[in-house]
Amino acid sequence: MDKRDYAKPHTYKGLPELLANTYDVALSEPERMATTGDLRRFLESAAMPVERSIADDDLAEVHAVREQVRAVFLAPSDAEALKHLNLLLSGVTPELRVLEADDKLSLLLFPVVSHKVAENVRSVVAIALGQVVERLGFDRLRACEADPCRDLFIDTSKKGARRFCSPRCASRKHVSTFRSRRAS
Numbered sequence: 626m627d628k629r630d631y632a633k634p635h636t637y638k639g640l641p642e643l644l645a646n647t648y649d650v651a652l653s654e655p656e657r658m659a660t661t662g663d664l665r666r667f668l669e670s671a672a673m674p675v676e677r678s679i680a681d682d683d684l685a686e687v688h689a690v691r692e693q694v695r696a697v698f699l700a701p702s703d704a705e706a707l708k709h710l711n712l713l714l715s716g717v718t719p720e721l722r723v724l725e726a727d728d729k730l731s732l733l734l735f736p737v738v739s740h741k742v743a744e745n746v747r748s749v750v751a752i753a754l755g756q757v758v759e760r761l762g763f764d765r766l767r768a769c770e771a772d773p774c775r776d777l778f779i780d781t782s783k784k785g786a787r788r789f790c791s792p793r794c795a796s797r798k799h800v801s802t803f804r805s806r807r808a809s
């Protein structure tokens with residue numbers, strides 16, 4: 626198999642959040658991955674291979690994986706989060722290769738083209754989450770505090786003090802805090 630058969634694995638960074646946030650509780654219609662076309666666009670934007678048609682079953686299975694991912698983020702305790710993460714990791718079937726990337730050899734994970742769509746999504750997302758938790762702990766899996774945004778994000782910053790999903794939400798929150806201080 627050739628290196629060109631695969632998307633570059635670093636593109637899977639950020640995929641757990643990307644998947645989790647296709648369900649947005651801040652919207653009156655929270656489902657943002659409602660059709661197989663939406664799923665295909667998600668897979669393409671995540672640089673995951675899509676070599677066949679996507680069925681309604683695939684969509685339902687990816688929704689189920691997404692529920693498990695959201696459960697890891699939103700668990701009320703580390704023990705609960707650990708339970709959900711290990712559920713997500715059970716049945717993971719990654720394909721591993723050592724490749725030369727950026728002038729060094731790295732052990733890398735790839736989705737298996739012949740597998741079901743949801744299995745590939747599960748593998749990539751579960752391992753990405755597992756690696757983050759191993760490095761930084763469950764505390765870094767957070768929900769944005771800039772109401773009404775409830776997007777999930779992973780704080781990979783050095784200080785680990787991020788409260789917002791994006792610079793946009795951070796500045797929106799600061800503006801509204803400033804306004805309410807001035808008003809009171």
Ligand SMILES: [Zn+2]
Binds near residue numbers: 769770789790791
């Ligand atoms: Zn936000």
